[in-house]
């Protein structure tokens with residue numbers, strides 16, 4: 001009788017163990033959405049990061065923030081946005097290296113010119129330089145065969161940041 005109780009107890013513990021293990025596996029599977037092996041996981045992450053469009057969505061946001069920062073004379077914020085925009089562009093070139101060539105005029109001319117006006121805290125020069133900056137965005141769009149992406153000088157304030 002006593003032996004039977006021990007057997008029953010052991011069997012119950014094993015059953016509980018199996019159920020617990022299965023639940024754990026199910027949970028692990030659910031959280032490992034990216035794939036079952038390293039190759040699948042890497043491919044999935046690359047896909048999730050996206051190509052150049054994600055970079056450009058960020059660029060568009062920073063472009064708008066940058067413009068209003070200059071309008072407001074919020075020079076620290078303007079410099080921050082231009083730096084972050086460049087950083088995001090560099091990350092984009094890691095994903096899409098072929099795009100880098102067309103951006104040379106933007107990175108080597110338009111960006112340093114605008115940066116100079118920010119560092120001089122010169123609002124008039126900033127606004128003038130911003131027109132060239134915008135047209136440099138569009139030059140790259142033409143070169144990269146997306147001429148329908150024509151950016152304009154922001155007309156409506158949508159930035160949430162104001163000094």
Ligand code: HEC
Nearest residue numbers: 052053056057059060063099103106137140144146149151
């Ligand atoms: C490499 C040159 C290059 C430069 C420089 C560049 N762009 Fe782009 N942009 C592209 C390409 C290419 C696309 C299309 C995205 C794609 O094909 O994945 C694009 C798309 C966009 C889009 C549409 C994104 C979307 O999917 O909704 C916006 C907005 C944009 N760019 C804004 C800008 C602004 C603002 C600047 C300048 C501050 C700029 N771009 C500078 C190459 C460039």
